[in-house]
Amino acid sequence: MERTTLDLWVGMFVVAGIGALVMLAMKVGNLGTYNVSETYQVHAYFSNIGGLKPKASIRSAGVLVGRVTSISLDTERYEANVVMSVDKRYQFPKDTFANILTSGLLGEQYIGLVPGGETEMIKDGDLLKQTQSAMVLEDLISKFMYSKASEPAKEESK
Amino acid sequence: MPAPALVEIRDLNFTYDKRPVLQGINMTFPKGKLVAIMGLSGCGKTTLLRHIGGALKPTRGYVKFDGQVMHELDAKGLYLMRRKMGMLFQFGALFTDMSVYDNVAFQMREHTDLSEEMIHNLVVMKLNAVGLRGAQHMMPSELSGGMARRVALARTMALDPMLVMYDEPFAGLDPISMTVIGDLIRSLNDALGATSIIVTHDIQESLKIVDYVYFMANGVIVAEGTPDELRACDTDFVRQFVHGEMDGPVPFHYPGVDYRQALNLRA
Amino acid sequence: MAVVKTISAIGHRIVDTVWRIGVAARFFFLTLLYSGNCLRRFHLVIKELFSTGVMSLIIIIVAGLFVGMVLGLQGYETLKRYGSESALGVMVALGLVRELGPVMAALLFASRAGSAMTAEIGLMKATEQISAMEMMAVNPIARIVAPRFWAGVISMPLLAALFSAVGIFGGYLVGVVQIGVDEGSFWSQMQAAVDFREDIMNGIIKSVVFGTVVTVIALFEGFDAPPTAEGVSGATTRTVVTSSLAILMLDFVLTAIMFRGA
Structure with missing residues (x-):
């Protein structure tokens, strides 16, 4: 496979995974509403x-x-x-x-x-x-x- | 032979699981020559190659390559020595997850800081030398056995090694590919000024191209000489081997109990 | 005599297992030790991320969607009895984020990517590619094992997060869109009950641990496989069995450590 197509797919995968994490943190978890540290x-x-x-x-x-x-x-x-x-x-x-x-x-x-x-x-x-x-x-x-x-x-x- | 020796093996003994595999081997591989090690399957030829590559430690004796005793080197020194060697494995051992181009470029990328442009030119030159410039984008699974062997040859030569070892380069090839590989081994060796060791049991093909032959059986050297000397030689073993006779010093039957006894016949 | 034989057979198995675990641990440390090269040349890892991460995407997404939908359906039936259908979001989200996301994703990963890794490396060994690499003065652990290891460790939490996210969407589809649970309470109760550090971070830590364990088992089995067809197929089976058991056992241990207080 061409190097660029490969990079594109992997990039999409990583973005989707991180997107899922952010979605979990914001929409499912309470990170969006309530800050634990302060x-x-x-x-x-x-x-x-x-x-x-x-x-x-x-x-x-x-x-x-x-x-x-x-x-x-x-x-x-x-x-x-x-x-x-x-x-x-x-x-x-x-x-x-x-x-x-x-x-x-x-x-x-x-x-x-x-x-x-x-x-x-x-x-x-x-x-x-x-x-x-x-x-x-x-x-x-x-x-x-x-x-x-x-x-x-x-x-x-x- | 007047040329200085690149590899010297002196009194090499190797015992595996209390079974002696190599016993008192003495060999000399002069620079620029093509030397064959022949013998039956399982007589310790591959073990010998692994000693030259430093993958095994001898029980006694030593292998000296380019002035250094191989088994006394540490891991770093060993890797440095191996950069001066190339080895062609029995079935090529091409990296199946890389294209032909990447296979040949592999060592250049791992060991040098050459630019991709330089690497490209070098790879094309190497592939051209084995006549496969047109196949550079193919994957190893798409190649025929003979082509794979030629790609592997190009890969072995990638960094212009001082010593090239061939482990059964003719195994499983059709007669045409065999001749092609044989000619390539000879011409590449001479063109690069390298020294080559061929481990093989394909006697007819290798006698055509080599300068010197060692015959091994059961871990010892039984005969040695130039191809012409061996053809003329009338030792039982060599005659059986060179002419492919079925019975002789190497018995057809594996040692076992008496035949009549095995058939439950009463004498 | 039969008793003695059985006992000594058990002893032999245990000694053998402990020895293998030791060898695998040594292999793991060597992998970490030789990781520098592939982290500097990161495209080696990217290439492996494609075959481990991207190629596992479809199975993870489809499985996650269905697991979430089943959770929605079953959860609704159970919660309805207590009149607390509005807690459906909490149930689906906590179940996925804490347990099912990391565990199911790791099990699927072991059978999809782990077995492929074992088979690939086993075949590389059988066809002398690994010996060839050693003869080229390239360390096979640095060049073959380490990039795959890091690809596994990186892709596992991402896959687990995707699994959970898709699963929650599946629960939403069944619970809110199909059955008609109130959308507002579905999301708000979920947000009130799911804690970022306690639940989501712990889920991520779990999946990182699972990713490490599965990848190391897969790579070790491949590297250790006898170089024959039976050897490679046996090693592939062992990868799936061993890593599945390891995931479930570790999940219990990690859960006991992480959520005991709550």
């Missing part, structure tokens, strides 16, 4: 994290602002220590509230950040003091059943 770390204690997992998203007002990096049990407090990396572009006040929320009824869990009113901003390595644990479905059901049981039985009286 982050700062904060952590928070939760009494119960429910089904939260590393890599779960961190959202504020529904916008993705970071990811959970690691989860471990603090044996002094017996609470879960959750480390989060948050995009540098998004700064939050010191008294920001961290909630573990669920997307949809059975969807995956994520951390929602609700900013407070302080003027001082949170720094790398800081602790978010105000947290709310995950809703555990079993607790919810048992709460509901207890409250039902303590109510006067209207249905039966009819």
Whole structure:
């Protein structure tokens, strides 16, 4: 085969392969929307994290602002220590509230950040003091059943 | 012979798996001459060539090429020596993934910094010498056996080697191609001032072109001399070989148990 | 006695295998050592990229499309039961990018390009081309093996990426165009769940490892093949079998290392 035709084919192959990689990175992966490198770390204690997992998203007002990096049990407090990396572009006040929320009824869990009113901003390595644990479905059901049981039985009286 | 020796083999012994393949070989290949090594298949001829090329280490003795003992060289020195040699393999061993042109140009591209233009001229000259200038764009698979052998010859000569070794250059060729190859070997050797070693069992063709012949059998030299001396020679072995007789010192039967015993006959 | 014979036969096999692995490892290091020449004269690699990469394109694209379409169909049937059809994109993309892309592409590569490499080098050996090259003072590992090695290592991740991309397109065709899953959630959920470093980069690393292993096995088997017709055909079979097993085993090991935390 002629050298130039060969080069052309190989060139096309390499361009197609790299194109596929870029397409995977941009359209399939999150490289287009979310930059991993520029982050700062904060952590928070939760009494119960429910089904939260590393890599779960961190959202504020529904916008993705970071990811959970690691989860471990603090044996002094017996609470879960959750480390989060948050995009540098998004700064939050010191008294920001961290909630573990669920997307949809059975969807995956994520951390929602609700900013407070302080003027001082949170720094790398800081602790978010105000947290709310995950809703555990079993607790919810048992709460509901207890409250039902303590109510006067209207249905039966009819 | 007055000409100085390019290759000297002294007391060469080689043992493979405890089986002696070569025993006490002494040979001299003077510059500019065409020397044939003849013998039956499996008598150690190819092993001898591999020693000259430095691919094997002798058990005893040495091969001296251009003043250097081959098996004492390191890998780099060996490669430098091999650049002065050319070898034509039994079936040509052309690179099947390259065209005829690229095959001949191969060593020029690997070993020299010549421009493509220079290489082109050299390749055309080499191919012209073997009469295949018109076939330069063909692939080895498109060539006939004789043509492939000629291309391989052109490739062997690409860098004008001092020593050319031919491993069975006539094997599997028709009579016309055989004569063509034989003539080319002789004329190229003389034109380039090279020294040639031909390993072959095609006696009639090679006796026509060579200057000197060594006969080997079972790893030792059994006879040597110029073609005329050998034709006149009446040693049993040489006569059997030169005239192609079926039985003689080289038996027709491979050694085995007694024939009657093998047939389960009671004596 | 039969027991002793069996045990010693097993021992012999193991010793033999370990010895071969050692020789192959040495071969691999020699290949790396002699790679300088072909990287300087890169057209040698380009020529091999054609026969390994470009010639594998069709099989990779067709296989990727169908694998993606099957994933779309099967994934939809499963996800429908839980009412989460919108996660179809995630399933197809993660399955392809993490596992099926690198693994399937490597298996196809082993049987398409790997076997061809073994057969080619085995035949070169059988027809004395390799000896001829050595006699021309050209190192066959530098001239024959190294360019093919680099071509394999370069083309494997590209082929795996193409496989995944085409597969995701196949899943899109079945899921969105044919079945009618919401297009927006198909892409957005995929983007939210697929992480560039964790998933895509790890997939690429996997395919580079597979490319290296398959190419080294193919080249070694070819170089090591007995110079006869049976020798070459046996070596070609061994290339496909050994490299397929190596891909699947390595895939497990790499997956365990990479995704255990998640």
